[in-house]
Every structure is written in structure tokens, then in C-alpha cells.
Amino acid sequence: MSADIVKDIENKxxxxxxxxxxxxxxxxxxxxxxxxxxxxxKFLYSELKNxxxxxxxxxxxxxxxxxxxxxxKIKEVESxxxxxxxxxxxxxxxxxxxxxxxxxxxxxxxxxxxEKVFVxxxxxxxxxxxxxxxxxxxxxxxxxxxxxxxxxxxxxxISAPNVLLRSHTSSVQIRTMEKSKPxxxxxxxxxxxxxxxxxxxxxxxxxxxxxxMVAEKISFANLKAVLIKFLKEVxxxxxxxxxxxxxxxxxxxxxxxxxxxxxxxxxxxxxxxxTGWITVLGSGMVHPNVLEGVGYDSKKYTGLAFGLGLNRxxxxxxxxxxxxKLYENDISLWQQI
Amino acid sequence: xxxxxxxWLRDYFEEDIKYDEIMDKLKLQGFEFGGKKEFDGDVxxxxxxxxxRPDMLYHMGIxxxxxxxxxxxxxxxxxxxxxxxxxxxxxxxxxxxEVCKRYCALKISGVNLKIxxxxxxxxxxxxxxxxSVNAVVDIGNYVMLDMGQPIHSYDFDKISGNKLTIDKSEKxxxxxxxxGDEAEVKKGDIVISDDEGIKCVAGVIxxxxxxxxxxxxxxxxxxxxxxxxxxxLTSRRLKISTPSSFRFERGVNINSxxxxxxxxxxxxxKICGGKIEANVFDFYPEKK
Ligand SMILES: [Zn+2]
Numbered sequence: 290m291s292a293d294i295v296k297d298i299e300n301k302x303x304x305x306x307x308x309x310x311x312x313x314x315x316x317x318x319x320x321x322x323x324x325x326x327x328x329x330x331k332f333l334y335s336e337l338k339n340x341x342x343x344x345x346x347x348x349x350x351x352x353x354x355x356x357x358x359x360x361x362k363i364k365e366v367e368s369x370x371x372x373x374x375x376x377x378x379x380x381x382x383x384x385x386x387x388x389x390x391x392x393x394x395x396x397x398x399x400x401x402x403x404e405k406v407f408v409x410x411x412x413x414x415x416x417x418x419x420x421x422x423x424x425x426x427x428x429x430x431x432x433x434x435x436x437x438x439x440x441x442x443x444x445x446x447i448s449a450p451n452v453l454l455r456s457h458t459s460s461v462q463i464r465t466m467e468k469s470k471p472x473x474x475x476x477x478x479x480x481x482x483x484x485x486x487x488x489x490x491x492x493x494x495x496x497x498x499x500x501x502m503v504a505e506k507i508s509f510a511n512l513k514a515v516l517i518k519f520l521k522e523v524x525x526x527x528x529x530x531x532x533x534x535x536x537x538x539x540x541x542x543x544x545x546x547x548x549x550x551x552x553x554x555x556x557x558x559x560x561x562x563x564t565g566w567i568t569v570l571g572s573g574m575v576h577p578n579v580l581e582g583v584g585y586d587s588k589k590y591t592g593l594a595f596g597l598g599l600n601r602x603x604x605x606x607x608x609x610x611x612x613x614k615l616y617e618n619d620i621s622l623w624q625q626i
Numbered sequence: 627x628x629x630x631x632x633x634w635l636r637d638y639f640e641e642d643i644k645y646d647e648i649m650d651k652l653k654l655q656g657f658e659f660g661g662k663k664e665f666d667g668d669v670x671x672x673x674x675x676x677x678x679r680p681d682m683l684y685h686m687g688i689x690x691x692x693x694x695x696x697x698x699x700x701x702x703x704x705x706x707x708x709x710x711x712x713x714x715x716x717x718x719x720x721x722x723x724e725v726c727k728r729y730c731a732l733k734i735s736g737v738n739l740k741i742x743x744x745x746x747x748x749x750x751x752x753x754x755x756x757x758s759v760n761a762v763v764d765i766g767n768y769v770m771l772d773m774g775q776p777i778h779s780y781d782f783d784k785i786s787g788n789k790l791t792i793d794k795s796e797k798x799x800x801x802x803x804x805x806g807d808e809a810e811v812k813k814g815d816i817v818i819s820d821d822e823g824i825k826c827v828a829g830v831i832x833x834x835x836x837x838x839x840x841x842x843x844x845x846x847x848x849x850x851x852x853x854x855x856x857x858x859l860t861s862r863r864l865k866i867s868t869p870s871s872f873r874f875e876r877g878v879n880i881n882s883x884x885x886x887x888x889x890x891x892x893x894x895x896k897i898c899g900g901k902i903e904a905n906v907f908d909f910y911p912e913k914k
Contacts, residue, residue: 435859
């Protein structure tokens with residue numbers, strides 16, 4: 290009885306060797322593994338029960354030898370296939386030195402930095418549409434039809450006279466105030482449009498960041514504090530800041546905000562036209578007409594608002610001299626800044 | 627935008643003023659500036675004037691701003707006085723107060739327009755890039771740049787029916803501006819007309835019909851305060867923007883209309899001769 294089994298084992302050895310010669314992949318190898326190492330060995334052990342105690346010893350040894358033999362043979366072939374698999378056509382470990390990694394656009398980078406400063410001061414970020422209607426872009430901002438200050442913001446019309454590309458992001462403040470009650474503390478940003486020829490300082494499309502804070506007892510002191518903190522955080526503690534009287538129909542009083550020239554530090558150079566100062570922000574206390582227009586009680590609530598052109602600020606931040614450069618995507622320039 | 631001359635500003639100061647000093651003061655007051663040009667012994671600077679400061683569109687206004695900085699005042703406008711008498715004015719004037727808030731006019735008889743504009747006026751107009759036409763027109767422009775009030779003049783003999791009406795145009799009509807361009811006035815534009823037709827697009831531009839020329843003898847001199855929106859709409863529609871329409875759109879001092887008119891008339895009679903007729907016209911229904 291055990292002799293038959295020994296004979297069968299010898300045959301199986303030959304079968305396995307032949308089978309291993311013709312396998313084509315790891316899947317077929319593991320099929321053999323199951324057939325020979327699991328099913329067949331299991332069968333052999335079950336046969337052990339049917340033999341005498343003496344025979345058990347010798348047969349047990351033969352079975353173990355087969356098991357070792359099969360394991361070794363299968364492993365040999367298996368490792369051959371495993372090696373082949375890992376050595377595929379692409380060597381991901383090769384180092385290539387001409388690969389260029391992309392990164393954030395300098396405008397986006399600067400925006401993120403600015404956003405972080407305002408969010409740190411408690412402002413939330415809101416958004417509004419780029420295609421606006423006259424009501425939100427002009428009328429509710431104390432710019433009634435035929436107001437000469439509209440000349441400063443000549444924009445493009447989708448369908449005149451009512452549907453237009455927003456000339457400033459201030460429309461977002463109206464939309465937000467209409468939907469919510471004070472206190473409000475928001476910043477909003479995005480693309481705005483003006484009819485302007487392209488020259489070193491102007492493009493018909495640019496980015497604005499604006500902010501609005503409306504609550505009881507907001508004063509010009511709050512406006513100064515917010516903007517001085519903002520400029521010092523972005524441009525450094527040593528940055529000088531000054532406020533000059535200005536005019537915007539939607540704020541009263543209005544102030545233009547200058548900071549000390551980033552190029553010369555205030556000594557005077559070509560960039561600052563020898564004044565030592567660069568104008569970076571427009572600001573003011575929200576005009577009572579604007580507050581009343583969205584249904585706020587202007588006797589109870591006051592507000593501050595400010596806006597900046599991101600492109601212009603980027604010129605100062607990165608020390609560039611032309612706004613156009615920000616759109617040319619000159620990689621060698623990006624690498625420098 | 628307004629270009630001002632340093633030498634012109636000096637008229638308003640007894641002591642000499644220094645360019646850098648006045649610029650520092652104006653900058654501290656929040657004004658911004660365009661180009662600066664040295665010109666014929668003068669300095670011409672472009673000042674950016676926002677829509678809320680039409681009082682900075684003339685030299686007296688800039689001088690007032692500078693004086694105010696030091697707590698001082700500019701002298702009042704001085705002129706020979708004339709009595710207002712609308713009833714007996716030589717031309718019958720009808721004003722629609724919706725389009726015109728104040729209308730002042732006077733008649734000067736016997737001017738001599740063969741007399742050339744004085745050199746100092748031509749020089750000042752030239753540095754500010756305004757061409758010389760004739761003495762009366764030049765003096766009108768000079769007064770506007772000096773005191774902010776646009777001045778218009780009519781040849782008295784060319785006013786048909788001895789009548790002028792300041793109102794919205796009732797129909798479309800073609801006009802020829804005093805510089806010779808064709809333009810189409812639409813119904814609703816504000817115009818000044820006589821029996822014959824349109825003599826002036828109010829606050830914007832005069833027509834050839836009543837223009838003062840070399841042979842003009844008697845003139846009607848006008849200083850008005852037209853409604854800002856009416857002027858703006860008319861100027862936009864005609865696509866004609868003039869120094870006069872630019873100022874009316876933004877607002878002209880309504881309380882100096884008559885003083886500036888009289889001052890201008892004094893200058894004209896001094897330079898071109900002639901005599902200011904008694905009975906000055908002043909329509910000012912809602913005093914401010
Ligand atoms: Zn500098």
C-alpha cells in the first residue's frame with residue numbers, strides 16, 4: 290500500500306517539474322502551489338492514517354521530502370517571475386534633472402498671504418458674480434445714473450445699460466449686506482473689468498481684494514488699525530503707512546492709503562516718483578446712503594470698507610515695474626521671485 | 627483733470643510762491659498729479675480732480691485750497707456793479723428752471739473785435755493748450771479757467787426775434803458748431819434758441835448762427851448754471867465734450883454766476899471798448 294504511494298509521489302515530482310517548465314506567469318505558479326503543496330500534501334497526510342505504525346515513519350519521511358522538494362522548486366520559479374515583474378519597462382528610480390515642477394502663480398501666492406492676515410483678524414471670505422447688474426455695481430453704491438464719478442469706472446456691457454462686467458468687487462458688499470444683518474466682517478476678491486488700454490500700468494482686467502466691516506461703533510480708528518496691521522504683516526513691521534483724503538462715492542470720509550516705498554524704503558526713487566510713498570489702498574467709512582440702501586439703520590450702524598488692486602500690490606511686493614509682466618508667464622521671472 | 631499754471635496762481639498771492647511748497651500742500655490735501663511741464667518760464671501741472679471737487683477745476687479754486695491750508699481766504703471777486711432788471715433786458719429770455727438753475731446775461735454795445743487779444747491772455751491760454759479765437763471768446767475762456775464759470779457770447783444782431791429760450795429741444799435738428807462741425811441735436815437735448823433756431827447747445831457748444839466774429843458790434847454775454855444731468859446727457863449723446871460741459875457736469879458755483887459775468891464784462895470793455903448796458907438779466911428762482 291505504501292509502495293503505491295511512494296511510486297505516486299515519484300510521479301508527482303516529475304509532473305511538477307514538467308509543469309513548472311511551462312508556466313507563464315505568477316498566477317499559474319500559485320495554481321501549482323495549491324495543487325501540489327496544499328491539496329496533494331493534504332491527501333498524503335490523510336493516507337498516513339491508513340498505514341501501520343512502522344510504515345508511518347518511512348512514509349512520513351518521504352512525504353516530508355516531497356513537501357520540501359515541491360516548495361523549493363516552486364519557490365525557484367516563483368522568485369524568477371517576481372523579479373521579472375518588478376523589472377518592468379519604466380525605471381521610476383532614475384533621476385532626470387530637466388523636469389520642471391509647477392507652483393502657485395505669484396498673484397495667487399500673494400493673495401493667499403493677504404487672505405491669511407485678514408482671516409486671522411476675524412474676516413470671513415465671501416464671493417459674488419463677475420457679471421453684474423447696474424443696481425449692484427453702481428446704483429446701490431451711491432452712484433446714481435449720470436453721476437460723473439461713473440467715468441472713473443467705465444466698464445464693458447453684456448447688454449447695455451443694465452448688464453455689465455463688474456468694475457469693482459464692491460458689488461459683493463451690497464449683495465452680502467442685503468442677505469445678512471450686522472455685524473458683518475468680510476473680505477471678497479476677484480476679477481474686475483475697466484475700459485482701459487493695455488500699458489505698463491493698466492490692463493482691462495485685474496484683481497481686487499476688498500473688505501467690509503459693519504457693526505455698532507465702528508470708527509475710522511478701526512479702519513486705521515485694520516489696514517496698518519495688514520500692511521505691516523504683509524510688507525514687514527518697518528513699513529510706514531499714511532492716510533490721505535480721497536473721494537469715493539460709496540465712502541465718506543474717504544482715504545487713500547500709502548505705504549513707504551518698498552524699493553527705496555522711503556528715500557525716494559523712480560518707482561515712488563521720488564515721494565517715498567506708494568498708494569496701495571482706497572478706503573473709507575461706508576456712506577450712510579449705502580447702509581440705508583440695504584436696509585440698515587445708518588444711525589445705529591457704521592462701517593468701514595477698503596479695497597486694493599492685487600496686481601498693483603504685487604508690483605510692490607515682488608519689485609516689478611510693469612503690470613503686464615504678471616500675465617506674461619515668463620518662467621525665468623517666476624523663478625526669480 | 628485740470629492743467630494749471632504756476633504763474634497764473636501767483637496772481638492770488640502777494641508773496642512769491644514756490645512750486646515745491648504748493649505741491650506739498652496740495653498732496654497733503656489728498657490731490658494726485660499727472661505730468662508736469664516747464665513751459666515758457668512757467669510750470670504747468672496736471673491735477674487729478676475727482677468728481678466731488680469741481681472747485682479745483684480753475685485757478686481761483688486751487689488758490690482757495692492753498693490759502694485755506696494756512697487758514698486764509700481769497701479776495702472776493704471785484705467788478706463794477708450793474709442793476710438787475712429782467713423786465714427791461716434788451717432780449718426777452720425764457721428759462722425752463724428744470725434744465726437751468728440760474729441764468730445771467732448782459733449786453734455790451736459797441737465792442738471792437740478787430741482789436742487783438744492781449745499777449746498775456748494768449749500766452750496763458752497757450753500754456754494750457756487752448757487756441758485763440760477772438761478777444762471776446764478768449765476772454766471768456768480766460769475767465770472760465772480763472773474763476774470756473776463757463777462764459778458764452780452771442781452776436782446781438784444775429785439773435786432773431788429779440789428772444790432767447792433755454793429749454794429742451796422739441797425736435798431733432800442739424801446744427802453747425804461754431805468751429806464748423808456738423809452735429810445732430812435730438813429732441814430733449816438742452817438748447818438755447820431764438821425765433822430762427824438753435825443758437826447754442828446749452829453748456830456744451832455754441833453754433834455758427836450767433837457766433838461773435840470780427841465784425842460783431844454788440845454782444846450778449848451769458849453766464850449760466852445748467853442742470854448737471856441735462857448737460858451730461860446732451861454732451862454724451864452728441865459725443866461732444868468741452869471744457870464748459872466738463873465743468874457743468876460736475877457742478878459750477880451757483881453763487882458766483884453774476885459776479886463772474888460782470889467781471890468778464892469789465893475785462894471785455896477794458897480790452898475791446900464798448901459799454902455795459904444798464905439792466906442786467908439774472909434768473910435765479912431757487913437761491914442757495
Ligand atoms: Zn521709492
